Amino acid sequence: MKIARIIKMSLNSLKINKMRTFLSMLGVIVGVASLILITSVGYGAQYSILSNIQSLGSDVIIITPGQKTNLFKAAMSGTSTVLKPLTYEDVKYLKRKLPDARISPESRIGTDVKYGNSTVSTTSVGTNADIFLVSNYKIDSGRAFTDQDINGYRNVCILGATTRDNLFGNVDPVGQNVKINNIKYLVIGALKPMGSMGMMNLDDIIVMPITTLQAHTRVKSVQVIYAKAMDDMPMDVLGARIKSLLLVRHGTENFSINNEQQYIDLAKTVTDTFTLMLTAIGSIALIVGGIGIMNIMLASVAERTREIGIRKAIGARNIDVLLQFLMESTFISGSGGIIGIIIGVTLSLLVPQTFIPTHITSTSIIIGFSIAVLIGIFFGVYPARKASLLNPVEALRYE
Amino acid sequence: MNEIIRTENLTKTYRLGETGVKALRGVSINISKGELVSIIGPSGSGKSTLMHLLGCLDTPTSGKYFLEGEDVSKLNDIQLANIRNKKIGFVFQMFNLLPHLTVLDNIILPVVYNAKSNLREAERKAMKLLESVGIEKRAKHLPAQLSGGERQRVAIVRALINDPLIVFADEPTGNLDSKTGLEIIKILKELNEEKGVTEIIVTHDPSITQFTHKIIHIRDGFIEKEIENGHVANAEEIKK
Structure with missing residues (x-):
C-alpha cells in the first residue's frame, strides 16, 4: 500500500x-x-538563578541581599528588588577590614552598546579590579582595571568575547571608543572566552567600574558581592568574619552568605x-x-x-x-x-x-x-x- | 477448458451462542475458465456463505478449496487478502462504494492496496473501463450523486481494475429496478462474452439464470442440482 x-x-x-x-x-x-x-x-x-552566579571557583563566597530563608524568593524575583540592598560602601568597608581578602561587587543591567554604525544589546557588569582574582575573567588583550579606574569613575570598559566579536569583528578594540547612552567609553581590554552556563552566554557582557555604572545608570545598589581569601584562611572562617562585619553595619541579618555549590544545589x-x-x-x-x-x-x-x-x-x-x-x-x-x-x-x-x-x-x-x-x-x-x-x-x- | 475453482466437501458452521449453525454441509463444485455461473437458492440456503468462501472472504470449517490448483482453504489472513486483491473482484447488492471517495478513487482503491502497481496507469485504465460502461463523465463525482445503475457500473469497474481471475456478483440487481437490473446483467454478460471474464452470480432471481452457462441450485447447505444450460441467452437478447 x-x-x-x-x-x-x-x-x-x-x-x-x-x-x-x-x-x-x-x-x-x-x-x-x-x-x-x-x-x-x-x-x-x-x-x-544562574544569572546571579558566575562560573566561580568553589572557594568563592557569594553575598546577596535578603535573608537566607528567602533565598529561593530572592533568586526568583531578582536580587535588585530586595528592599535593603547591599551597597558599594559595604564593599569598601569589607575591603578595609579584610585586607587579605579579595572582595568584588557586581551589578548587572541590560545595555545597548554602539560602535560606529553598529549597535548590540548586551549586559553591563559593574565591578572592581578584584573581579579578575575572584572570577574566571581573564584578560585576552589590553589591560585589567586599576584602582584608579574604579576610584576615578573613569569611563573605561572591557569587552566580553561575544560583545567584542559582535561590535568589532576582527578589528582590535583596545583604544577604540564605544558609546552607551551617548556617553563615550574607552575600551581598555577584552576578555578571553568563558563559554556558557546553562542558557546564559557568559561572554555577552561589557565590564566597567562599579562606580561608573552607578553614576550613569539607575543601578545604585550592588546585586552581589564575591569574596575570596588570599592567604590560607578557610572559607567558613572568612564567611563568619564577613557575616559579623556586615551584621555590625546593617544591624540585622538582611543578607545571605553562600558559596557556589549551594547556589547550584538550589x-x-x-x-x-x-x-x-x-x-x-x-x-x-x-x-x-x-x-x-x-x-x-x-x-x-x-x-x-x-x-x-x-x-x-x-x-x-x-x-x-x-x-x-x-x-x-x-x-x-x-x-x-x-x-x-x-x-x-x-x-x-x-x-x-x-x-x-x-x-x-x-x-x-x-x-x-x-x-x-x-x-x-x-x-x-x-x-x-x-x-x-x-x-x-x-x-x-x-x- | 481449464478448471479454476474446485471444492471438495466444503462445510461451514457458524457458532451462535451454544449451538452451531451449519450453513454449508458439504459442497463440491468445479468451475472452468471463462464460465458464467449462477448460484441460485432461497434466502438462508447458504449461497452467500458459499460465495464468501469462494471469494476468500472466509475460510471453511472443513473441506478443501483449490483456486487455480492452489489449496486456499488453509491460508492466513494476509495471503487471503492478497488473493482477494489480485485474483478476485466483487460486485455487491448494496454497491458498497466508499461514500467520501470520488468514483475514480473508489475504482482505484484495490490498486492502492497492491504494492506493485502504478496508480497513474490504474487511473488511465479506470477511465477506459468507465468509458466502456458509458459513465466516464461521472469520474469525479461522489457515489451519492449517481443513480443506482451508475453506482453498480462503478462497482463492476472497481471489480475489474486488477484484472481478476473471477468476478463474484452477489445479487447485483437486487437493489435496482428491473430495467436497470437488466442493463447490469447485460454488462456482466458482455464482459464474459467479449473479454472471457469468469463470473459467478449469486441470485434468487430465476430470470437471471437463463444467461449463464451453469446453474447451481443450493438448498439447506447442499447442492440440490447443477444444470448445464443448453440454451444460453446471449447479451444481444437482453431487452433494451
Whole structure:
C-alpha cells in the first residue's frame, strides 16, 4: 500500500468530521500548551538563578541581599528588588577590614552598546579590579582595571568575547571608543572566552567600574558581592568574619552568605520541583487527551465497520487497516501537539517577564511534540487493532 | 477448458451462542475458465456463505478449496487478502462504494492496496473501463450523486481494475429496478462474452439464470442440482 495514499485517506476521513476531529484534539492541545508553559517558567527560574552566579571557583563566597530563608524568593524575583540592598560602601568597608581578602561587587543591567554604525544589546557588569582574582575573567588583550579606574569613575570598559566579536569583528578594540547612552567609553581590554552556563552566554557582557555604572545608570545598589581569601584562611572562617562585619553595619541579618555549590544545589532543587510539576500536570492533561482520542477512534471504528469490510473485501490486509486508523489518531494528536506548542509559546511570551521570567527552549518544544505523537500512537493502537481484526464478512453485513 | 475453482466437501458452521449453525454441509463444485455461473437458492440456503468462501472472504470449517490448483482453504489472513486483491473482484447488492471517495478513487482503491502497481496507469485504465460502461463523465463525482445503475457500473469497474481471475456478483440487481437490473446483467454478460471474464452470480432471481452457462441450485447447505444450460441467452437478447 502506498504511504502517500494512506495519509491522504486518513486526512480525508478526518476532514469529513471536522468538529469531532477538533474536539478530540482539544485534550492534547491543552496538555502540550501547559507542558510548554510550565517548562518555560521552570527554565526561566533556573536562568534567573544562574544569572546571579558566575562560573566561580568553589572557594568563592557569594553575598546577596535578603535573608537566607528567602533565598529561593530572592533568586526568583531578582536580587535588585530586595528592599535593603547591599551597597558599594559595604564593599569598601569589607575591603578595609579584610585586607587579605579579595572582595568584588557586581551589578548587572541590560545595555545597548554602539560602535560606529553598529549597535548590540548586551549586559553591563559593574565591578572592581578584584573581579579578575575572584572570577574566571581573564584578560585576552589590553589591560585589567586599576584602582584608579574604579576610584576615578573613569569611563573605561572591557569587552566580553561575544560583545567584542559582535561590535568589532576582527578589528582590535583596545583604544577604540564605544558609546552607551551617548556617553563615550574607552575600551581598555577584552576578555578571553568563558563559554556558557546553562542558557546564559557568559561572554555577552561589557565590564566597567562599579562606580561608573552607578553614576550613569539607575543601578545604585550592588546585586552581589564575591569574596575570596588570599592567604590560607578557610572559607567558613572568612564567611563568619564577613557575616559579623556586615551584621555590625546593617544591624540585622538582611543578607545571605553562600558559596557556589549551594547556589547550584538550589538551582537543581528548583529545576527538579518544576520537572515534577511538569510531569504531573502535563501527563494528566495528556492522558485525558489520549483517552479522548481513543474514545473518538472507537466510535469511528464502529461507525465505519462497513467501510472496513469493503476495504478488506477488495484486498486491504489487516496491517493496511491498522495503519490507516493509527495514522488518523497520530495525525489528531500530532496536530493537537503543534497547536498546543503555538498556544504554549504564545502564552509564555505574553507573561510579563518582570512578574515571572520565562524561557522557551527547543528541547521542550521537541519533547512536547514527540509526547503528543506518542500519545496518538499509544491510544490509537487499541481502536486501530480492533478495526484491523474485524471479520470482513461480518463487517460487510453491518448496517 | 481449464478448471479454476474446485471444492471438495466444503462445510461451514457458524457458532451462535451454544449451538452451531451449519450453513454449508458439504459442497463440491468445479468451475472452468471463462464460465458464467449462477448460484441460485432461497434466502438462508447458504449461497452467500458459499460465495464468501469462494471469494476468500472466509475460510471453511472443513473441506478443501483449490483456486487455480492452489489449496486456499488453509491460508492466513494476509495471503487471503492478497488473493482477494489480485485474483478476485466483487460486485455487491448494496454497491458498497466508499461514500467520501470520488468514483475514480473508489475504482482505484484495490490498486492502492497492491504494492506493485502504478496508480497513474490504474487511473488511465479506470477511465477506459468507465468509458466502456458509458459513465466516464461521472469520474469525479461522489457515489451519492449517481443513480443506482451508475453506482453498480462503478462497482463492476472497481471489480475489474486488477484484472481478476473471477468476478463474484452477489445479487447485483437486487437493489435496482428491473430495467436497470437488466442493463447490469447485460454488462456482466458482455464482459464474459467479449473479454472471457469468469463470473459467478449469486441470485434468487430465476430470470437471471437463463444467461449463464451453469446453474447451481443450493438448498439447506447442499447442492440440490447443477444444470448445464443448453440454451444460453446471449447479451444481444437482453431487452433494451
